[in-house]
Amino acid sequence: MNAPVSSFTSGALVETSAARISKAPAIGRLSLRARGDLAPFDAALGVGLPLSIGQRASVDGTEILRLGPDEWTLTTPVPRTAQIEAAFAEIYEAHPHSLVDISGREVTFEIEGAQAAELLTLGCPRDIETILPGQGRRTVFDGVTVVLWRDAEDRFRMDVWQSFAPHVLALLDTGCRELAAQSH
Amino acid sequence: MLLIHCPYCNETLPELEFTYAGQAHVVRPEQPSGQSDEQWEEFLFIRANVRGPHYERWRHFHGCGRFFNAVRDTVSDKFLTTYEADAPRPDLSSLTERQK
Numbered sequence: 001m002n003a004p005v006s007s008f009t010s011g012a013l014v015e016t017s018a019a020r021i022s023k024a025p026a027i028g029r030l031s032l033r034a035r036g037d038l039a040p041f042d043a044a045l046g047v048g049l050p051l052s053i054g055q056r057a058s059v060d061g062t063e064i065l066r067l068g069p070d071e072w073t074l075t076t077p078v079p080r081t082a083q084i085e086a087a088f089a090e091i092y093e094a095h096p097h098s099l100v101d102i103s104g105r106e107v108t109f110e111i112e113g114a115q116a117a118e119l120l121t122l123g124c125p126r127d128i129e130t131i132l133p134g135q136g137r138r139t140v141f142d143g144v145t146v147v148l149w150r151d152a153e154d155r156f157r158m159d160v161w162q163s164f165a166p167h168v169l170a171l172l173d174t175g176c177r178e179l180a181a182q183s184h
Numbered sequence: 185m186l187l188i189h190c191p192y193c194n195e196t197l198p199e200l201e202f203t204y205a206g207q208a209h210v211v212r213p214e215q216p217s218g219q220s221d222e223q224w225e226e227f228l229f230i231r232a233n234v235r236g237p238h239y240e241r242w243r244h245f246h247g248c249g250r251f252f253n254a255v256r257d258t259v260s261d262k263f264l265t266t267y268e269a270d271a272p273r274p275d276l277s278s279l280t281e282r283q284k
Contacts, residue, residue: 125199
């Protein structure tokens with residue numbers, strides 16, 4: 001359970017006929033908390049912040065997901081994080097907010113394959129089908145808070161805090177092999 | 185498993201995403217230093233322990249992270265309603281009417 005972060009190599013970690021789990025390459029992550037008039041933030045980002053929980057927006061490789069009434073998470077190529085932080089620092093005086101770099105906090109697992117959605121039901125009590133392709137949600141996976149991005153019908157990304165990642169991966173690994181064994 | 189409607193996400197989700205946070209509408213006194221020991225005891229420890237519809241707080245912990253209020257029947261475990269944290273306390277008779 002105390003496996004160091006470096007124990008995950010980028011690329012495929014588990015692969016069966018049911019699904020394939022891989023670790024996404026390192027990426028910049030920012031957490032934004034803001035309320036009130038959002039127009040200045042939209043201008044600083046170059047795209048409107050998504051207005052309802054679970055909706056996404058994207059611009060120039062930056063993806064924005066609304067997690068709560070006043071909370072968004074941004075994923076972006078690493079060099080872009082400094083630019084976004086600079087743009088938000090400029091409007092800070094007039095529009096106080098919190099923008100925190102959380103790049104080191106999480107790892108992302110990519111889950112894809114015919115039974116990817118079914119695999120997630122092993123640890124996720126909510127109905128996966130209510131997360132439509134192109135949306136995302138913060139939810140729970142076997143007791144661990146995760147952010148789930150659904151990119152396509154059979155393709156997901158799961159952001160997990162580093163310390164929980166070995167536990168989550170172990171369950172995904174077991175699930176992948178179990179589902180593959182059932183279908184034979 | 186209970187299904188709970190989060191008024192912020194506007195979705196009905198499994199109980200496992202939520203945490204319970206005690207009785208709702210317990211107001212902290214505006215002048216805490218002016219309170220007597222008995223009044224502090226009342227504020228900190230004395231709760232209604234209702235048998236029937238109970239106004240209580242919940243938090244969508246594994247989700248939007250927000251606290252909100254709910255009315256739950258402690259006998260049947262049915263949620264009568266959930267509402268945003270700063271919304272006024274809903275009238276009980278209109279809620280029980282809706283249940284019928």
